[in-house]
Amino acid sequence: MSQPSLKQMLQIEQACDRFESACQLGDRPRIEDYQRQFPEIAGDLLKPLLTLEVDYRRQRGEKLLWGEYLSRFPQATELLTELLGPHLTATMVFEQITTLGLVSKVSLPALQQRIMVDSPTLSGEEWLTAFVSDNVLTALQAKRLSAGKGYTLTLEKFILLDKLGQGGMGTVWKARHRDTDEIVALKVLDPALTLRKEMVSRFRRESRLATLLKHPNIVATHRANRHGSHYFLVMEYIDGIDLASLLKAEGPVSVSTALKWVSQVADGLGCAHRLGIIHRDIKLANLLKDRSGTIKILDLGLARIDSDTGSHTCLTGTGDFMGTVDYISPEQAMSAKNADARSDIYSLGIVLWYLLLNRPAYEGKSITSRIIAHSDAPIPSLVAALASSERTQDPRLVAIDALFQRMVAKRPADRFQSMTEVIAALDVLNTGD
Numbered sequence: 029m030s031q032p033s034l035k036q037m038l039q040i041e042q043a044c045d046r047f048e049s050a051c052q053l054g055d056r057p058r059i060e061d062y063q064r065q066f067p068e069i070a071g072d073l074l075k076p077l078l079t080l081e082v083d084y085r086r087q088r089g090e091k092l093l094w095g096e097y098l099s100r101f102p103q104a105t106e107l108l109t110e111l112l113g114p115h116l117t118a119t120m121v122f123e124q125i126t127t128l129g130l131v132s133k134v135s136l137p138a139l140q141q142r143i144m145v146d147s148p149t150l151s152g153e154e155w156l157t158a159f160v161s162d163n164v165l166t167a168l169q170a171k172r173l174s175a176g177k178g179y180t181l182t183l184e185k186f187i188l189l190d191k192l193g194q195g196g197m198g199t200v201w202k203a204r205h206r207d208t209d210e211i212v213a214l215k216v217l218d219p220a221l222t223l224r225k226e227m228v229s230r231f232r233r234e235s236r237l238a239t240l241l242k243h244p245n246i247v248a249t250h251r252a253n254r255h256g257s258h259y260f261l262v263m264e265y266i267d268g269i270d271l272a273s274l275l276k277a278e279g280p281v282s283v284s285t286a287l288k289w290v291s292q293v294a295d296g297l298g299c300a301h302r303l304g305i306i307h308r309d310i311k312l313a314n315l316l317k318d319r320s321g322t323i324k325i326l327d328l329g330l331a332r333i334d335s336d337t338g339s340h341t342c343l344t345g346t347g348d349f350m351g352t353v354d355y356i357s358p359e360q361a362m363s364a365k366n367a368d369a370r371s372d373i374y375s376l377g378i379v380l381w382y383l384l385l386n387r388p389a390y391e392g393k394s395i396t397s398r399i400i401a402h403s404d405a406p407i408p409s410l411v412a413a414l415a416s417s418e419r420t421q422d423p424r425l426v427a428i429d430a431l432f433q434r435m436v437a438k439r440p441a442d443r444f445q446s447m448t449e450v451i452a453a454l455d456v457l458n459t460g461d
Contacts, residue, residue, distance in 0.1 A: 036069045043069075044076050051084040060100070075107055082111045093153040113176055116152030118143050124178045129206045130169060130187060139164070166190050182206075184255040186214060186262075195327065197221065197231065202265060212250070213266070217259040231259050238263075240303050245296030247316065247326040266324055271379075272312035275386045283422045286383035289315075291454045292323040293376055298447035300325075301369045308367045310375035311355045312382055353395050354378065354388045358403040358438055370440040373450055377435025380428075385413055389436070407433055424457050431457065 032040065043062050050057040059077045063070035078101070085092055094115050097108050109115065122143050125131055131139060143155060150158070156170040165173075166189050172181055181188045186203040189211075193200045198217040205212065221227040235252035238261065242248065248264040271289070275281070281289070293315060300307060307314075307325065314327045353361075357374035360367040381389045389408055390401035410429040414420050422428075431453050437443045444450045 032069060032072050036072065039066055039069055040072055040076065043073055044080065047077050048080055051080060074101065074104060078104070078107065079111060091153075091157070093157075094151055098151075113174075116156075116174060116176075118150055118152050118155050121152040121155050121173065124173055125165075128178055128182055128187070130178075130181065131164060132209065135164075183214065183216070183258060183260065184253060186212070188214075197227070198260075200263075211265045213247075213263040215261040215263060219257060222257055222259060228259065235261055237303075237305050241300055241305065243296050243299040244322065245292045245324055246299065247324045266316045266318050266326075268316045268318035268324075270313050271315045271317060271323075271383070274317060275312060275382065280386040281383050283384065283419050283424065283428065286380060287424075287428070287454060287458050289317075289323050289383060290376060290380050291451065291458060293325060293379065294447050294451045294454060296323075296325045297369075297372050297376065298451060301372070301447050306367055306369060307372050307375075308360065308364065309352060309355075310372055310379060311352045312379060313352075315379070353398050354390070356399070356402065357440070359440060361399045361402060368440070369446060370443050373435050373443050373447065374437075374440075376450070377432050380432055380435070381408075381410065381413075384410065384419070403438065407436055407438075409433075427457060 043066060047057050047059075047062060059074065059081060062077060063073055066073060078097075082092060092112055094108065094112055097112065098105070098115070101108065105115065122140060125139070126136060143150075153174060156165065156174055159165040160167050160170045168188065168190050169178075169181055172178055183201075183203070185206045187206055188201045188203050190202040191199065192202050192213060198215060198221070201214045201216065203212055203214045204210070217227070217231050221231075232252070235249070238249035239251065247266060250262045250264070252259070252261055254260075280286075293310070297307060297310070309327060310325070314325065316324045316326055318324060355375040355378045357367065357371040360371045360374075378389055388398070390398055390405055392398035392401055410432050411420070411425055414425065419425065434443060435450065444453070
């Protein structure tokens with residue numbers, strides 16, 4: 029192909045400027061219209077305009093289908109491969125699904141019949157879209173297959189289904205065991221952290237602690253695994269919602285519900301404390317409500333074990349700030365090493381406040397001001413905070429406020445001294461339901 033003349037180069041530049049301006053305004057200019065407007069440079073316009081279109085559609089989060097572009101520009105397969113990646117055919121999709129074990133072996137013959145015989149003209153991208161709609165694949169799986177990264181969907185004998193969350197130590201995935209079809213949660217240590225011996229040590233220690241905990245109100249950890257350079261925990265998968273999301277969607281709960289949920293958390297923490305394990309990050313986001321209404325404690329990544337001799341093995345680096353500022357006890361804010369069972373009691377008291385009011389116990393414009401408030405500001409009154417609420421009619425409210433005041437006392441010595449004491453006080457209140 030001959031090089032465009034200076035005049036044609038100026039026309040290409042002007043056309044690209046107009047095309048990009050239209051995209052920036054939210055319009056959807058068509059490349060074909062520009063090619064018809066400038067027939068003498070139609071071929072030279074394709075690459076710059078197609079590159080602009082693909083970039084802007086990606087910025088808008090749109091799905092880019094190979095089949096769509098191939099039908100528009102059948103002569104541009106090399107350019108499309110450069111911009112969109114390799115053309116994903118229906119056969120390639122089926123081969124990847126089979127090789128990776130993304131669906132059960134029993135389902136493969138029907139899937140093959142559907143792809144190869146019933147609708148052989150559909151592209152691989154179109155099949156991925158259809159499979160997500162039909163719940164054959166998850167959106168995560170389709171996205172990675174489309175990007176040529178299907179190999180990242182497997183970890184040992186597990187198939188990744190969805191991303192559940194991400195924390196300081198790694199990522200949590202919903203996954204399926206390839207052989208048993210069991211649905212689990214995998215907590216995978218961030219690969220960058222595996223280069224640090226102290227973080228691998230911390231992960232292994234967390235694993236040992238977590239497998240000790242067997243309680244209906246604690247998310248169970250089945251085992252710890254290593255696959256290549258990946259360290260991960262195999263955990264119970266909870267089909268439910270965390271309490272932070274629940275309150276955001278529905279607002280504060282009733283007094284009776286708050287007491288029942290806090291009692292369940294106290295039972296689970298009591299089990300952990302008896303094993304010398306302190307959670308140190310009790311908050312709504314770390315409490316899950318499953319479909320049966322059971323509350324489960326998750327994320328023991330900040331846990332610490334206390335030996336019978338009173339020596340402490342800290343799972344934080346020196347000087348690390350662990351916990352969440354709106355729930356953290358005054359002593360833990362000073363140093364994570366100061367946190368014992370009474371710090372969990374303090375945080376659970378704040379959880380009770382949140383469940384009833386859906387707002388922080390201590391306001392402040394900065395992290396520092398809120399930390400100081402937890403240490404120095406007067407403890408707020410639940411009775412006063414609920415004064416304008418219908419829940420002031422509950423005859424237990426004064427006693428609940430007294431419970432709260434003691435749980436969140438500034439000095440650990442002024443709080444309940446064990447979760448057993450908290451449970452006993454909650455049992456009395458729950459009998460009045």
